[in-house]
Amino acid sequence: MTDCCEDKSCEVAALRQSHARILKTVLAINAVMFVVEITAGTLARSTALTADSLDMLGDALAYGLSLYVLGKGARLNAFAALFKGGLMTALGLMVLGQALFRAFNPSLPIPETVGAVGLLALTANLVCLALLWKSRGDDLNMRSVWLCSRNDILVNLGVLVSAAAVHFTQSRWPDIGIGVLVAVLVLSSSWGVLRRAYAQLRQGDRA
Numbered sequence: 001m002t003d004c005c006e007d008k009s010c011e012v013a014a015l016r017q018s019h020a021r022i023l024k025t026v027l028a029i030n031a032v033m034f035v036v037e038i039t040a041g042t043l044a045r046s047t048a049l050t051a052d053s054l055d056m057l058g059d060a061l062a063y064g065l066s067l068y069v070l071g072k073g074a075r076l077n078a079f080a081a082l083f084k085g086g087l088m089t090a091l092g093l094m095v096l097g098q099a100l101f102r103a104f105n106p107s108l109p110i111p112e113t114v115g116a117v118g119l120l121a122l123t124a125n126l127v128c129l130a131l132l133w134k135s136r137g138d139d140l141n142m143r144s145v146w147l148c149s150r151n152d153i154l155v156n157l158g159v160l161v162s163a164a165a166v167h168f169t170q171s172r173w174p175d176i177g178i179g180v181l182v183a184v185l186v187l188s189s190s191w192g193v194l195r196r197a198y199a200q201l202r203q204g205d206r207a
Contacts (some may be wrong), residue, residue: 026128030060045180048162051095058091081197088190106189109175114186115163122156
């Protein structure tokens with residue numbers, strides 16, 4: 001009997017197992033941080049922190065979907081990326097809606113809470129980014145997951161900036177502004193994911 005590693009099937013199986021372990025870990029991290037941030041964002045009256053929590057939720061759902069499609073072919077991976085892109089778009093629009101609500105319903109966020117939780121979220125996302133780094137070029141599915149984590153770092157930095165700005169200015173507008181920027185970042189990333197997924201589907205149809 002031919003050894004499975006001679007036709008690379010062992011390597012492929014090992015790669016899938018590695019992807020599954022990574023995705024399960026980052027899924028757990030993002031799910032926990034969503035609960036922490038949505039609670040803290042609500043208590044601290046922070047649009048930026050709540051926006052970050054929704055981003056965490058979107059990532060957790062995306063990672064769960066990525067686990068489901070592991071090893072199920074390029075076409076299903078492309079459909080998964082389409083779903084993730086649509087989900088990211090919906091979350092970005094939700095953040096814009098909350099920013100609009102805060103603009104017309106003034107309340108000052110609590111910068112100490114925003115800063116502390118934002119720093120915790122940054123640490124969590126740096127761990128996720130490190131875990132995903134080596135797998136980011138393996139396929140479209142893993143690349144879209146890595147992009148989510150990379151964007152989260154920028155979002156976390158924005159949350160920390162908003163906390164400092166609210167503290168020094170005693171104004172709600174830095175928090176709202178960062179929330180809007182988060183929404184724009186999420187929407188921009190979602191459109192990139194959608195474009196690549198659509199291109200892969202078209203390439204598959206022509207094959």
